[in-house]
Amino acid sequence: MFLQRSAIAVARRAAVAPVVRRSFATSIVRFDAVPSNTSTKVKGLSEIKTSADLLGPGAKPGTVPTDVEQSTGLERLEIMGKMEGVDVFDMRPLDASRLGTMADPIRVRSAGEEQYVGCTGSPADSHVVNWLGMSRERPIERCPECGSVYKMEYVGPQDDGHGHGHDHHGYEEPKTFADFVKPEYR
Incomplete structure (x- = not known):
């Protein structure tokens, strides 16, 4: 009985499997490019x-x-x-060896209008990441978990590039809980 089953299984596989397997072929294409006289010197x-x-x-x-x-x-x-060995976007991690205070906050350089900082506590990794948002109007933020203070230092252009100040066509920033906290507690 065992031989009957295995003979039937072999017959089924042989009927389904192709006799000649498809092979892959490669070809070489010659491309005669016209040499260009343009300079490809890379600027420093x-x-x-x-x-x-x-x-x-x-x-x-x-x-x-x-x-x-x-x-x-x-x-x-x-x-x-x-x-050239220059870190253009300054991707070094922030100073996590100390707790930022209002008198001596951890400084965060930003070329944009807003900057987000992920605080992991002091000492490092003492709590889960809390994301803090800072802006030019509100440059100081305090972590609600550990109390560490961060201050954004804006290093970008002083004008916004399209002819008006920070009006942004009447857009008003939405109110958050931070608007009702006394500034000395931030």
Whole structure:
């Protein structure tokens, strides 16, 4: 009986499986590129003055571009900085060796209007991450768990770039619980 079952199973597999398996083929395509006379010299970080300088030269025809050749904008600025050993976006972790106080807060540099900080307590990892939001109008925040104080230092451009101040077409920031806390308790 065992032999009958195994013979039937083999017959089923043989009927389903193709006799000739498909093979993969490769071919070589020759690409005669016209040599370009354009210069592909990569600018250094000190040579970047405007946003037009943050466009990559692109790859030569028929080649695959590298990150340096194809990157643009902020990604290109970061790559150029890394090539010269400069941390453009200052990605070092914040000082977690001490507890920030109102007299001596932990300073956070920001080039934007808002900055979010993840507090893990003092000593580090003593509580779960609490995300604190700071802005130019409200630069100081205190962690509700450990009481550590953070202060945003704005290092970006002084004007907003489109001709008016912080009015933003009548938009008013929504009220939060922090609006009802005395400033000395923040």
